[in-house]
Amino acid sequence: MLKITALFSGMLFSLGLIISGMVNPAKVIGFLDLAGMWDPSLALVMAGAIATATPFFVWAKRRKYTLLTQEKMSLPDSKIIDRPLITGSILFGMGWGLAGICPGPGLVALAMGAPKAFIFVAAMLLGMFIFNLLPKKP
């Protein structure tokens, strides 16, 4: 059941990225370019996503067990704002602004056959792999 749920969610997520236009890095750059011709679309993507997801997360938080897989509900609840969170996010933001691609749209653009998306995803996976090799704090 978990596998089917994950497959369905992945398909729906990908469809959302395609329809929203966020698969196109030029549109993402258009949103991040406050000093140029600013395209507010991405703000509405986030607004639409958060407005839709919020009732589900509120419902999920109230439940002891997941609705379909009947496992113990254990969504993250950390409130710690530490240096890795901020430093990592800033590094991610720099990469995001440089190419206009974040992980989800990168995968979708790759599946759509964009050669540069292939290069991006390969470099991103290498980056994640390098992170995994780094020593972890206990």
Add this chain to the structure above:
Amino acid sequence: MQVDWLHFTPWSAIIGGALLGLASGLLALWAGKIAGISGILGGLLNASSDMAWRGFFIMGMLLTPLLWLTFKTPVDIQISASTPAIVLAGLLVGIGTRYGSGCTSGHGVCGLSRFSIRSLAAVTSFMGAGFVTVFLTQHLF
């Protein structure tokens, strides 16, 4: 600031966003998982015990574009950055999202939807860095 009305697509943005929210919300409610793409991918590289659902989620993400191309016309994908810039961007996104425990989906969509203060700090950081980077690359260099 000038608004680019020519490229502004409010309806597809809201509808596409709602689908992202639905996908994330259902995965959380049904399976208790966070639809954070960087976290899901990173877990796949870690040989962890929960590889299966991660693999199926990513398969789903790749399947939709293939179905889309089969039945609909291709969508615009304009990547203007040079190849070296793309490589650097990919490395930064890969390391940064793992170090910061999430990206636009995990911290952005899922985190803000469950009112996580930690995710709000992350979103503010990567949005800010994105704005600054685009200002530097588009207007200064």
